[in-house]
Amino acid sequence: xxxxHTIHRLAHEYSVRFAPGTPLQVTSPQGKFAESAALLDGHPxxxxxxxxxxxxxxxxxxxxxxxxxxxxxxxxxxxxxSAAARPAKADTIRLRLATPTHSADLRGPTACALLxxxxxxxxxxxxxxxxxxxxxxxxxxxxxxSASRTTIAGLLVDQAVVAGVGNVYRAEVLxxxxxxxxxxGRGLPRGQWDAIWQDLRALMRDGVRDNRIDTVRPEHLPExxxxxxxxxxxxxxxxxxxxxxxxxHLCGTPVRTANxxxxxxxxxxxxxxxxxxxxxxxxxxxxxRSQNPCGSHGATSDPNATVxxxxxxxxxxxxxxxxxxxxxxxxxx
DNA sequence: ACACCATGTTGAG
DNA sequence: TCAACCTGGTGTT
Numbered sequence: 001x002x003x004x005h006t007i008h009r010l011a012h013e014y015s016v017r018f019a020p021g022t023p024l025q026v027t028s029p030q031g032k033f034a035e036s037a038a039l040l041d042g043h044p045x046x047x048x049x050x051x052x053x054x055x056x057x058x059x060x061x062x063x064x065x066x067x068x069x070x071x072x073x074x075x076x077x078x079x080x081x082s083a084a085a086r087p088a089k090a091d092t093i094r095l096r097l098a099t100p101t102h103s104a105d106l107r108g109p110t111a112c113a114l115l116x117x118x119x120x121x122x123x124x125x126x127x128x129x130x131x132x133x134x135x136x137x138x139x140x141x142x143x144x145x146s147a148s149r150t151t152i153a154g155l156l157v158d159q160a161v162v163a164g165v166g167n168v169y170r171a172e173v174l175x176x177x178x179x180x181x182x183x184x185g186r187g188l189p190r191g192q193w194d195a196i197w198q199d200l201r202a203l204m205r206d207g208v209r210d211n212r213i214d215t216v217r218p219e220h221l222p223e224x225x226x227x228x229x230x231x232x233x234x235x236x237x238x239x240x241x242x243x244x245x246x247x248x249h250l251c252g253t254p255v256r257t258a259n260x261x262x263x264x265x266x267x268x269x270x271x272x273x274x275x276x277x278x279x280x281x282x283x284x285x286x287x288x289r290s291q292n293p294c295g296s297h298g299a300t301s302d303p304n305a306t307v308x309x310x311x312x313x314x315x316x317x318x319x320x321x322x323x324x325x326x327x328x329x330x331x332x333x
Numbered sequence: 334a335c336a337c338c339a340t341g342t343t344g345a346g
Numbered sequence: 347t348c349a350a351c352c353t354g355g356t357g358t359t
Contacts, residue, residue: 168340
């Protein structure tokens, strides 16, 4: 489950278990990192650092292990292993750090390589500001955002613009601020950007602390609203992420989903309406109305489920203006 | 056993 | 705009 909060959390977890000065056993049971592991074996960890979704483990003069978990990567520490639950296949462990009392196993990363300091710096250089880092400058991100015709949804997950935000935080932060994901960056008011940034900082900090993503405000929690808690997925309470076709917690409208740059985007068309403000004459890539494949679960069992309407011409053009016939349900709240 | 999906990124066409 | 890559969990035969 790797968005930025996971990586920052890991940087801390590693530093706590492998204090400076403690010689480490460094191995690569799976083999792909074996050569570098041999080089580092017996040496202590000297620093850990996170920037966005990139994790760096410092080994003094020997350089830095650069780790990127990608979509599947995972780190498990032996002390949190619920003995019964884990089969512990050694043949998939890319990197193992161990002392007599602790061990950390890395599996399935996209990247795990030993870098020199300049190589590490090159990675920092191509990343945008990270809301979780003290040295982050949100103005730098704003420069990019405010000059771009790309959608805010696209910009938020562009690691060169903002580092650390992934698919969950993107969907959730846009919902929390009622922002249409298809708003072009240059059409976003400065105030809204500032609010997004500030909120990301807070949300992601909570994520580091709790080791999961919770984005629902207290007044909208299941207990507060008398709705059943989320049972299905991974942990945290969310507004729209992975809730396609389910009723919006606030207005009941079915949550919409679309494929944006090979990622699943989720949003509430009513709570995040297209901006009709002036100077927004841009034509944005926006999915046509009838795309919600809600065939998965029981039919849209909702009161205010007005999804249909535009049985429009099956125009092959993918770009179309923001059809404004969406306002069907009114937030009961 | 098998299919499919996932909080991600890169590189080819 | 794809496909490929890395792994594990869930759901389907």
